[in-house]
Amino acid sequence: MKHALLFPVLSMVLLMTACRREPVGPDGCGNSSQDVLKEKADPQPVPQGDPLSQEDLDRAVIGVLETNNDFQWPMVDLRTLWSATLYNDHSVSIGYKPANVGNIDDIIATIDIRKAEWRAVHDALIDLVLEELNNGARVKVTLADILVEDDPVLPIITLRFTDKELITRLYNLENVRYIEPLDYWPAVANDERSTSGCSPSTYALNSADVTTITPNAKLPWNFNLHNIPSAWNTVQGQGITVGVIDAGLSSAQNYVGSDFNNGDSNVGRTFTASATLGASPYTSCSHGTSMAGQAVGPRNNGGASTGVAYKSNLRFIRASEDVVLDQGSERTAVKNALTAMGNDANVRVISMSIGSPFSYGVLSDGVNYATGFGKLVMAAAGTSFSWTSWWGVIYPAAYSNCVAVTGVKENGSKCASCHDGSQVDLTICMERTANSSRNSLSLAPSGNTPNYIGGSSSATATAAGIAALAWSAKPTATRAQILNCLTSTAQFAGAPSSSKGYGNINANAAVNAALAL
Incomplete structure (x- = not known):
């Protein structure tokens, strides 16, 4: 009986292995990244010229904050966003979704990212990132080299890279809810880093x-x-x-x-x-x-x-x-x-x-x-x-x-x-x-x-x-x-x-x- 079950089990293992990195299609295995990822109708061009210096970047970000009394990364252009990835630890958070799904704020607690349509986007994005980073690279980049966190519950991947062509490609996808420099913080504020609010009051009790x-x-x-x-x-x-x-x-x-x-x-x-x-x-x-x-x-x-x-x-x-x-x-x-x-x-x-x-x-x-x-x-x-x-x-x-x-x-x-x-x-x-x-x-x-x-x-x-x-x-x-x-x-x-x-x-x-x- 054990020998009789061996071939079906091995076949299933091989099928799962073959499908692991390939986006999942309706047939269980085989849609390409191009079938899963969809470019926006109004794609933005790759930023030209040098990145902003830390000083100019901070001035731009704080300027937006002063003008709007608010700051969200969609408020700045791609050059500013790309520049922000070059400072601190280079972490980039990518919120993803199937291209045909709209705003998920009100339904995020009901989403199962293990389902085929969500897993397909997840895998296609990783494939795209690795393909872009390895294009012309002398040393092959692996997922382990750049992975910060692959959220097991929410549709978020956090990776470490600064390539402006890749940032632009991701930014231009309907599948990307947001792409943000997760570790950005203005240099002007570094003096208050890691101590704020921690010291107890020394004022005598009245x-x-x-x-x-x-x-x-x-x-x-x-x-x-x-x-x-x-x-x-x-x-x-x-x-x-x-x-x-x-x-x-x-x-x-x-x-x-x-x-x-x-x-x-x-x-x-x-x-x-x-x-x-x-x-x-x-x-x-x-x-x-x-x-x-x-x-x-x-x-x-x-x-x-x-x-x-x-x-x-x-x-x-x-x-x-x-x-x-x-x-x-x-x-x-x-x-x-x-x-x-x-x-x-x-x-x-x-x-x-x-x-x-x-x-x-x-x-x-x-x-x-x-x-x-x-x-x-x-x-x-x-x-x-x-x-x-x-x-x-x-x-x-x-x-x-x-x-x-x-x-x-x-x-x-x-x-x-x-x-x-x-x-x-x-x-x-x-x-x-x-x-x-x-x-x-x-x-x-x-x-x-x-x-x-x-x-x-x-x-x-x-x-x-x-x-x-x-x-x-x-x-x-x-x-x-x-x-x-x-x-x-x-x-x-x-x-x-x-x-x-x-x-x-x-x-x-x-x-x-x-x-x-």
Whole structure:
């Protein structure tokens, strides 16, 4: 019997091997790249002349940002795009699709890239890239030489090359949703690379900014302004998992670790921590600790600051080195974290207090994928540094499927380092009017003393906690229903602001709206 089965099995292996690199056609094997790939009706010519210098490139990119208060790679010409691949690590992200498929933003969560029509495009693009790179090459280039990531879920391939003829050929295909220099970052901003937002505040705690509540936790001053304690009379976030995508956790802070179920939070809630960037979620950057603490930190008995949804579960993924997504590896890691949380049926709310002034297709795809699975994705509208104070809402917060959150002072003006703009959906009061160092409070990198934490980062984590409270009140509600509970009961529900959206969230009113669904 074994010998009788041998020939059919070998035949199948040979058939699969023969079809592995060849685009798959209707007959299972055999369509050429030319049959799969389709050129656009208005192809662009190959850029002529030398590439832009780093200085001229940065001037062009920042000029677009200044003019449009936005930057997306389709806003620049091919010469600028090609020039951007020549700096940093030369990674190029390619979003693909069958030529007869339109915009996939709303259906990306339903796509199976293993199906024949998607696999055919994937393979044809790789064949095209290798053919072009090996045309006249002395040393043969293999896929392993240039592959950065071949996404197993989303229709994205990231490769490393700078050939302008190849970039142009790909740019001109109907099958290419986007082709972008994934690792581009302006040289003028390099001084702030890899440290932004990581250092905890050293400002001494003002006793007027906290109140002691049972069983000995500290209530941040701004929680009362959003009626969070009133909402706690009904729900505390039980049964809801909040996903936090950030720069890492401090291994010395046990309240987002072994003491996650401390005090009134001792209800058997779950905590997981992993990384899509690096090997461990634990780093020297304290930002993720603060964000997790504000959203779901335990109502503890040790004198530390409590979180908003103190009975919610936490799934934490480290996906960045700091709050600014200035490297291609970080943008890829955030996309992968969003994919992972999208596939996690337990996660309802995703909080991201990180971002970039530049839009990237990989970030958009990740947000759309998670949203497609019903997740409420909330992101920081932006926290300023030396060269970033003049633009509006950053990415991913600016995407339509993200809920953009920013911070305001007690008097309603935006916080000292916060961004606002037309894409802002909601606000959190998290800064004293007279003192920009007195922000909201969260867990410190270690110990029990509450630590000031500001910016739209703080606002986003707090808003995510409130969303978890509302969802806890009605676990069967949809993403759209919970978002409506937040916006329809907020400060400017009747007439949204042009720069602050629906304004400050009212946690208790949002919970009551959810109960009424």
